[in-house]
Amino acid sequence: MSIELKNVTKYYGDYPAVFDVSFTVNEGELIALLGPSGSGKTTVLRLIAGLEVPDAGEIYIRGKKVNNVPVQQRNIGFVFQSYALFKSMTVFENIAFGLKIKKWRRSEIESRVKELLSLLDLERLEERYPHQLSGGQRQRVAIARALAPKPNVLLLDEPFGAVDAKIRQELREWLVHLHSDLNVTTIFVTHDQEEAMEVANRIAIFSKGRLEQIGSPREVYEKPANEFVARFIGVMNGLELEVRDGVARLGELEFPNHGQSDGQKIRIGFRPYAVQVSSDITRYRYRAILRHTYFLGVMLRLELELPSGITIKARMSKEEYTLLGLEDGKEVSFQIRQYRVLSKEGNELPAEVAVVYDVPFTGGEGI
């Protein structure tokens, strides 16, 4: 086990930036810390690095408790969001800095820097200064500098935040390759769920300083631990319904009451792909107007407006869209094939238990 956090808490004044966070990272893993801004993900990264000191809890790196180990002795590589390259040093000097501090022999420094320059595709740039590099090059220099002293763990704060969309995509793929080549334990912070899903082996999802769930991209997508995760990962329709006459209702939508009695509230969620749409308005149970079509590439997202004013997001392929002859403003019918209960009034779902109801239903059956 490479890194372990046990009940780590960090306050900024009275505000708990990180609260009671525990998780472990295995040797060689590539982990994403994901969450909206202010969720505590960057603070967790800085706590591991030793740039922040926890108020409670323990942090272990390779089995050794590091709470009282200063940042210099933790043997971590840290890549800052702004890269924080030393402006007055060349690329070579930047990468060699950590090695000089650790008093490596000159010949060893030379060969290590050369090795990293070629690994990170930075050859012939070693005499350049940071201001003479492009954004992508700067980031690679920052990673090379962090990797040079052979750290136990590589920590990256929003590594793809400061470059444009196209380079970001390249860098993502490139980080995956680098990780599989070096096999160094890597933790990176991101607010982009797509990025986390694409790059990481496992994703730790944070909200308001708490760890909501940690799991593989597939796990957090298919078995979200709670409503926050369900809504943060991917796109989700979330509805709050009230039980009347034994049926949970919102506008014209009706769902089973799941044990709730009349007057109680129940929240349900369903993914856009679970919404089945037909241009035949008598085919499915509910009717709606197709308000807007978003072209996302191969897949399209449809915004459906029900007569009661509720809007629902649906998803379909371009082929199906053409086949059905759909266009904005057209009346359609739809049904919801899968949904999940997010929370019920009076009994909040415990974070570690995922309750999944995969109820296929057609028409009004089962309600």
Place this chain on the structure above:
Amino acid sequence: MGGVITTHQAKQRSAKRRLIEGSPVMKWLLIAISVIFLGTFLLLPLVNVFAQALSKGIRAYFQSLTLPESVSSIKMTLIIVGISVPLNVIFGISAAWAITKFKFPGKTLLLTFIDLPFSISPVVVGLMYVLLYGLQGQLGQWLDGKDIQIIFNVPGMVLVTIFVTLPFVARELIPIMQSVGVEQEHAALTLGASGWQTFWHVTLPSVKWGLLYGVILCNARAMGEFGAVSVVSGHITGRTDTMPLMVEKFYNDFNSVAAFSLSSLLALLALITLIVKTWLEWREFRDKTETKKPIG
């Protein structure tokens, strides 16, 4: 045909410029006022200093500079500058560091205090020191008992010079350190560097131009300070007279060549300061604009 279009375009362009800049009369009037003002109030007196200094020939100029009083005043100025400027550099870096890198109560107060010397008349500064360290004060009497003389002596002159020049280095460094931020330093720490190594290899190089600029301004002010030093010096010729004090003495003794010769040295220093300052600003500007234009 082409010529017609060009004239037309040129007319359009000058019309556009007039729209933006207003009438050319206004423009030239403002330029003329600035030039005449600078010429009469700045350039003319400056040129006159050199003219007066050289009025009796180059030999008289150098003779008056090598008078024992002149030499001793130059030495005295160099001693004061040599002590007060390095101390101010240490203080300036510490204060700028404390203010930009740490959070602590009373930070705004400290910032205000750094500016205090700008708003107090130097003569008042001199008096404050005389009252504190002179024989009238408790501290002065106690020091006198220990046979330490601050006032009418070099230590007092160094102290007031430090007081007067206190803001220069810190004021120059604070905005630079604020804009550089702490990330480069944190990066050095994660790479294993100690606090001192971080300061030496990372912090100092990133503020070097600003620091140099601050030192030059501080130096110019320390050399030229008159009021505060005059009060605490006691005017002992050959012992506690600095260059500005000696200029006044020569002038009062109707030795105008000597007065202007010594003045010309100070004026020369001012010119050098100006040139170095312009060069530093140009360098900083160039570094900044280059950052925005990555190559490759």
